[in-house]
């Protein structure tokens with residue numbers, strides 16, 4: 231019935247009562263549950279059994295709908311009931327029977343986690359100070375606190391029924407016990423370790439001395455490999471044996487590897503992987519009480535290893551969500567109450583959580599400045615194939631339309647010149663004139679209809695152009711010559727600065743009219759603002775030169791004027807680069823402090839940052855951090871990551887940093903015919 235109701239719930243709300251309840255949500259369902267409960271009460275007053283049965287059926291139905299709404303399954307309820315019957319059984323048996331005994335670690339690595347496990351399993355006890363025995367108040371169980379390494383022996387050959395200890399210690403003791411349930415903590419490996427670089431492998435230890443506190447396992451290991459080894463036993467600080475001249479190699483446990491590393495050792499081989507385990511003497515292994523404990527420990531382990539994730543997704547993407555959400559069961563899908571959206575809920579391994587969130591978040595929609603964007607993939611501008619007068623060409627149209635149909639999330643249209651004066655190449659797209667508007671309007675309308683978040687990058691070439699292209703002598707922060715294809719620039723003055731600001735404000739006005747969702751200001755690629763920032767080009771000593779705040783003055787003035795002009799309605803992204811300044815030493819003075827200041831000064835004036843580096847994973851300023859990590863430390867504004875993301879492995883690495891909101895792919899990756907499906911397959915499995 232539960233399954234059937236889930237199916238009904240997925241039908242349109244106007245065709246199914248169940249769907250309409252689920253669409254209306256918990257409040258409505260709870261109201262119904264309350265009404266039906268009252269009706270059951272009233273019906274039970276009379277002797278009309280048929281009526282009462284009908285009312286119970288109504289209540290039963292509405293409770294099931296509530297369960298679906300809350301993501302509770304009949305199996306959950308059954309498990310809860312079984313737990314209760316087991317508990318009451320325990321209490322009864324406690325009164326009748328001599329208690330079972332369980333040895334638990336008295337101290338050491340796994341003692342604390344074991345105490346937590348017992349408490350979570352509902353085994354309540356009070357342990358008096360310094361006493362090694364405690365009785366459970368609500369179960370027929372006596373706890374005995376013993377050293378972890380002695381526990382297997384007590385359980386295997388003594389009077390103790392159960393134990394909690396390491397699998398390594400069970401194996402070392404060679405006793406007959408049942409491993410009833412592994413407990414997923416105290417996880418480590420027993421390894422053969424030797425001084426770094428001294429032996430190629432464990433075979434090379436033939437004839438050498440080995441020290442360990444696991445003599446039996448070590449002996450077994452070397453014996454099966456027919457390696458003559460002299461084994462000595464010590465009880466602690468095994469790693470020190472090599473440096474203190476007692477051994478050539480050791481056999482010991484490794485968890486993080488830090489102790490081994492600090493002792494100058496390396497692992498030559500792994501003898502066994504081990505974790506904490508619940509063991510029982512074979513004579514009680516099949517007892518009902520053993521099964522109850524097993525079930526409870528297993529339940530705790532499952533709860534700790536899994537987590538419920540819940541997210542909303544457009545209905546059309548549901549099959550993707552179901553595919554990329556792992557879990558023992560298929561995810562539960564519910565209505566959100568909003569047309570075209572579904573809620574997905576699933577129990578997944580805790581270890582997978584980041585993975586899943588990353589998969590979901592890359593390909594699922596998210597909200598940025600009140601706009602829902604269908605995925606986090608950004609397509610960079612094309613290479614500029616506009617008409618000679620800067621209008622949109624057929625080539626540009628086709629290029630972006632294809633990417634939109636392939637479900638790109640965000641498109642940043644070409645570097646568009648905001649003024650003829652700032653045009654940098656003959657076939658560059660323009661947004662400087664009224665005649666540019668219509669073509670862009672058509673393009674943006676079509677792209678928006680396809681579901682894309684569309685932006686345009688505003689550019690001013692500054693000194694990096696020539697008179698033939700831009701119609702006058704180029705203007706730059708200083709007199710600059712970029713080489714034979716460019717003309718010498720003249721230094722911009724106050725009037726020029728005002729004019730440049732005006733060009734950008736007119737451009738954003740046009741962008742608003744055209745219907746762009748956002749604009750991006752180009753402060754990279756050696757364009758005007760990049761020239762201002764870079765001391766190699768900006769040699770001024772007035773208010774536009776020298777300290778970082780001066781070098782950013784024109785850019786900040788422009789950003790503020792743009793924002794004021796559209797009353798902040800269109801988000802502004804800042805595109806900037808850094809590798810040329812730092813890594814290529816084009817600006818040898820550009821320091822980490824400069825960069826921090828750069829972000830801090832610009833932060834209030836932009837809505838998101840779009841940094842580009844040669845490779846998104848490159849590390850900067852000798853600090854072993856990527857640029858994304860560095861920026862994220864100084865701002866919470868959304869980031870677009872870009873830098874050689876031409877393979878899914880680089881994309882995965884960039885996502886793994888968990889610092890960016892969007893990922894701008896390299897054209898190489900986008901040139902595959904089915905790039906989205908390819909990424910989907912590679913990233914989401």
Ligand SMILES: N=c1c2ncn([C@@H]3O[C@H](COP(=O)(O)OP(=O)(O)OP(=O)(O)O)[C@@H](O)[C@H]3O)c2ncn1[C@@H]1O[C@H](COP(=O)(O)O)[C@@H](O)[C@H]1O
Pocket residue numbers: 335337338339340377378379395396397398399416417418466482483484485486487488489490504505506
């Ligand atoms: N890292 C562990 C570790 N992890 C899990 N366990 C489990 O914990 C069990 C109990 O170990 P304890 O040393 O706490 O037990 P004990 O012998 O009763 O306690 P002590 O008398 O030594 O205090 C082991 O048998 C393992 O099953 C570990 N036991 C010991 N270590 C030691 O930690 C060091 C290495 O750790 P890393 O630096 O993280 O690699 C080495 O010295 C290891 O011997």
